[in-house]
Amino acid sequence: MLFKKTKSLEDKFNKFLNLTNDAVLILNEGIKCYLEKDKENFDHYLNKLIEHEGKADSIRKDIEIELYQKTLIPESRGDIFDLLENLDDIINQAKETLMEFSIEIPSIPQKYNDDFSKLTEYSINAVNQVVKASRRFIQDPSNVEHNIHKVYHWEKEADRQSEQLKRKVFRDNSIVKLSMKIHLRYFALHIDMVADKAEDVADRLSIYAIKRSI
Amino acid sequence: MILFFLSSGLFLGWSLGANDAANIFGTAVGTKMVRFRSAAIVASIFVILGAVISGAGASHTLGKLGSINALGGAFMVAFSAAFTVFWMTRLQIPVSTSQAVVGAIVGWNFFSHTQTDYNSLIKIVSTWVFSPILAAVFSALLYLLLKKILKHWKLSIFRLDVYTRIALIVVGAFGAYSLGANNIANVMGVFVPVSPFPEISFGNWFHISSAQQLFFLGAIAISIGIFTYSFKVMQTIGSGVVKLTPQSALVVVLAESLVLFLFASSTLRNFLLSHNLPAIPLVPVSSSQLVVGAIIGIGIIQGGRNIKFNTLGKIASGWVTTPIIAAVITFVALFSLKNTFDIEVYKENKEMSKNKIEVNINNDKITSISDEYFYNNQNIDYFCYLDENKNGNN
Numbered sequence: 001m002l003f004k005k006t007k008s009l010e011d012k013f014n015k016f017l018n019l020t021n022d023a024v025l026i027l028n029e030g031i032k033c034y035l036e037k038d039k040e041n042f043d044h045y046l047n048k049l050i051e052h053e054g055k056a057d058s059i060r061k062d063i064e065i066e067l068y069q070k071t072l073i074p075e076s077r078g079d080i081f082d083l084l085e086n087l088d089d090i091i092n093q094a095k096e097t098l099m100e101f102s103i104e105i106p107s108i109p110q111k112y113n114d115d116f117s118k119l120t121e122y123s124i125n126a127v128n129q130v131v132k133a134s135r136r137f138i139q140d141p142s143n144v145e146h147n148i149h150k151v152y153h154w155e156k157e158a159d160r161q162s163e164q165l166k167r168k169v170f171r172d173n174s175i176v177k178l179s180m181k182i183h184l185r186y187f188a189l190h191i192d193m194v195a196d197k198a199e200d201v202a203d204r205l206s207i208y209a210i211k212r213s214i
Numbered sequence: 215m216i217l218f219f220l221s222s223g224l225f226l227g228w229s230l231g232a233n234d235a236a237n238i239f240g241t242a243v244g245t246k247m248v249r250f251r252s253a254a255i256v257a258s259i260f261v262i263l264g265a266v267i268s269g270a271g272a273s274h275t276l277g278k279l280g281s282i283n284a285l286g287g288a289f290m291v292a293f294s295a296a297f298t299v300f301w302m303t304r305l306q307i308p309v310s311t312s313q314a315v316v317g318a319i320v321g322w323n324f325f326s327h328t329q330t331d332y333n334s335l336i337k338i339v340s341t342w343v344f345s346p347i348l349a350a351v352f353s354a355l356l357y358l359l360l361k362k363i364l365k366h367w368k369l370s371i372f373r374l375d376v377y378t379r380i381a382l383i384v385v386g387a388f389g390a391y392s393l394g395a396n397n398i399a400n401v402m403g404v405f406v407p408v409s410p411f412p413e414i415s416f417g418n419w420f421h422i423s424s425a426q427q428l429f430f431l432g433a434i435a436i437s438i439g440i441f442t443y444s445f446k447v448m449q450t451i452g453s454g455v456v457k458l459t460p461q462s463a464l465v466v467v468l469a470e471s472l473v474l475f476l477f478a479s480s481t482l483r484n485f486l487l488s489h490n491l492p493a494i495p496l497v498p499v500s501s502s503q504l505v506v507g508a509i510i511g512i513g514i515i516q517g518g519r520n521i522k523f524n525t526l527g528k529i530a531s532g533w534v535t536t537p538i539i540a541a542v543i544t545f546v547a548l549f550s551l552k553n554t555f556d557i558e559v560y561k562e563n564k565e566m567s568k569n570k571i572e573v574n575i576n577n578d579k580i581t582s583i584s585d586e587y588f589y590n591n592q593n594i595d596y597f598c599y600l601d602e603n604k605n606g607n608n
Contacts, residue, residue, distance in 0.1 A: 006370075006372040013372075073371055075459060075460055080371070138371050139371075211459075
């Protein structure tokens with residue numbers, strides 16, 4: 001009976017982590033489609049991401065209710081809630097980024113496609129590593145540091161790429177309008193924020209891991 | 215009237231249940247790993263079992279220190295010990311019931327001009343010093359072992375939670391058994407030589423001694439203490455006097471329980487003796503000091519962080535101050551009871567010091583009763599009589 005509850009919680013937590021991973025992969029595909037001006041598929045990925053975000057919210061709430069109602073892991077419950085909410089922020093950020101593309105339809109010159117793709121890739125790498133770290137935190141907290149280190153690495157790469165992109169845009173004389181430059185900077189910032197959110201989770205995870213060591 | 219005289223012991227039992235149950239289930243309940251109701255039921259059942267089944271050993275040692283031979287004296291000894299604990303707790307001086315009871319017995323010895331068995335006294339006092347150290351060693355070793363096991367098993371946080379809850383209840387039950395076995399001597403030990411209850415036998419297979427009935431009564435008082443007042447103490451412990459993870463708490467309780475058990479189990483003592491190993495004295499020890507020792511053990515393994523050396527100093531000072539204060543209070547209280555209320559607090563004609571018994575008995579003739587415990591002078595007289603008759607017949 002007790003282990004049945006445990007198994008169900010483990011499954012839900014894993015499902016939530018899979019959704020986080022999927023969310024950033026969908027973001028990647030969506031941005032790719034946007035850069036390639038493939039509107040139909042872009043809309044498809046946007047809708048898929050909205051659906052994922054809804055599912056993740058409902059699983060998160062399920063886990064939280066189960067932990068509260070059955071007074072499970074009382075010592076680490078607060079940490080698990082924070083972890084779930086911070087991971088959920090990553091999914092929200094991914095959805096919001098794609099939504100902004102859909103609403104504001106930024107005009108991105110083709111020569112910046114690679115820069116935006118790279119920035120997206122680095123952010124996704126940071127999220128992938130933080131998902132791995134979260135899985136480890138649940139199973140084997142002593143080995144979390146290894147993945148956390150990789151999160152910081154990819155977050156820094158994303159920052160570097162974002163900065164390079166912004167410098168390039170503001171020194172590009174072919175873009176005449178300042179508003180367009182600011183618009184591109186804004187989207188670079190948005191994608192970079194996905195990596196920042198992953199870093200936030202990593203910061204917390206390293207403290208939770210210390211707390212979990214007996 | 216008998217119940218009135220026993221009331222001081224029952225009060226000691228109540229306060230033991232109220233305070234010391236928290237040393238067993240405090241962190242588990244305080245951190246909501248175990249419900250108070252479950253903890254109280256498990257603790258009560260196992261305290262009673264421990265007291266009735268294994269309570270005799272430590273009581274015997276207290277009996278050797280001073281065999282109180284009048285109910286009035288036993289009442290005042292237990293009352294003075296309880297008052298010492300209450301008064302020192304109010305003054306926020308660390309105090310242990312075990313130490314107060316020993317001081318009170320020595321106080322009675324002085325008042326009744328009974329010679330104190332200094333061998334027993336030294337044995338008891340050295341145990342006070344040794345037991346927290348032993349708890350520290352046990353907890354350090356158990357901590358390292360648990361860390362290794364957890365590293366190897368790689369349990370998920372949810373699974374670890376379930377195992378820890380089960381372990382906290384199992385170890386808590388063992389802890390409660392050991393607490394009952396070891397500390398019932400503090401509660402009822404002084405009444406054993408003057409126990410008013412007759413022995414009960416159901417055929418040849420079921421036998422409840424007079425002392426066991428006393429221990430049962432004392433254990434019921436401990437259980438009432440657990441149910442009525444220990445929740446508050448458990449909450450205080452759980453919410454942060456010392457912050458422990460549930461796994462560390464498990465190690466602390468297990469180390470504490472093992473030490474309590476070592477100093478209470480006659481079976482273990484006999485096993486060690488039969489294998490020519492040094493026997494562990496059966497002495498009531500302070501569970502609170504064992505907890506402090508166990509936490510320090512973990513602290514040392516973690517690199518000596520969070521060790522409050524002034525706490526250690528306070529405990530060490532308690533080894534001296536508590537018995538002295540209890541002895542003085544007992545002396546004054548016995549004087550008042552005897553002279554103001556004219557209540558008999560000791561019997562002069564029945565007084566038999568241990569030295570006298572040792573001189574009168576030829577050790578070679580009593581091998582058949584070695585390692586047996588007797589709770590009153592009548593039993594010993596009976597065996598002396600048997601020996602004399604044997605000699606006469608030969």
